[in-house]
Amino acid sequence: MHEEEKISDNGDIVDDVQREEWMQQQITLKSRLIETDDISFSTDNEFTGLRYIGGVDLSFVKDNNNDAIASLVVLTYPALEILYTDYQKVSLDYPYIAGFLAFREVAPLLSLITSLQSKQPSIFPQFIIVDGNGTLHPRQFGLACHLGVLADVPTIGVGKNFLQIDDGVELSMPHVKKVTKDVLKKGGDVYYLKGQSGTVYGAAVRSLDTTTNPIFVSVGHRISLDTAIRLVLRCCKYRIPEPTRQADICSREFIRTQNLEKRQSSS
């Protein structure tokens, strides 16, 4: 019993063949990726014309790796008030594997987006912040890119932890961890994550003066890195930008009420 496969609770297997196929899909879809501003509002200081911002996230039920709550919220800009929330209980098909997060999470998120599109197109978000990386990825095609391309909507990737990329010591975990603490001294400070090849994958950003740990911002789709960073900073009331923070709160809240119902029905 010696295997290099990852087996999820529902029996699906991810072997080297599957990985290879997924890698090809990422490379193929990447040809459709747009890394420049292709948005319906201005990039001036006020972001004139920007009114609706989306956020997506998944939360998990403890003791169960396959069942999750996917949520989508729409906030107003610049007030950042919640205008719309939707969530869906989903059962995931594949386990989490670094570099292949999209194959686990993209389907339910896409479903929430298309649902909003048909239900209330008038408040459809002008971009969506995704809980996970975009081009800050070994093949420069993380979840935020994947979702952006499939939905054809501008997206920004925001990760809470750094994903190691194989492109020189500059992008090694220890180096980034050190430099990041050294360079990011106040809210709004930015450190570009550039590999030995010269590629800029994304940036470590300090959200606020009051928070030390950076967030990792990268291009998702149809937004340049610098615009993405400016937008994310405008969305930060706390370390995590409001769109994904509210989406996270939304799905956790649902899980909490589910647990309460269980207690009541079993007692």
Add this chain to the structure above:
DNA sequence: GCGACAG
């Protein structure tokens, strides 16, 4: 070969 590894 061994460890690292978004959520």
Add this chain to the structure above:
DNA sequence: ATCTTGTCGC
């Protein structure tokens, strides 16, 4: 991602 209370400080 999730398991988890208090606690130190502005």
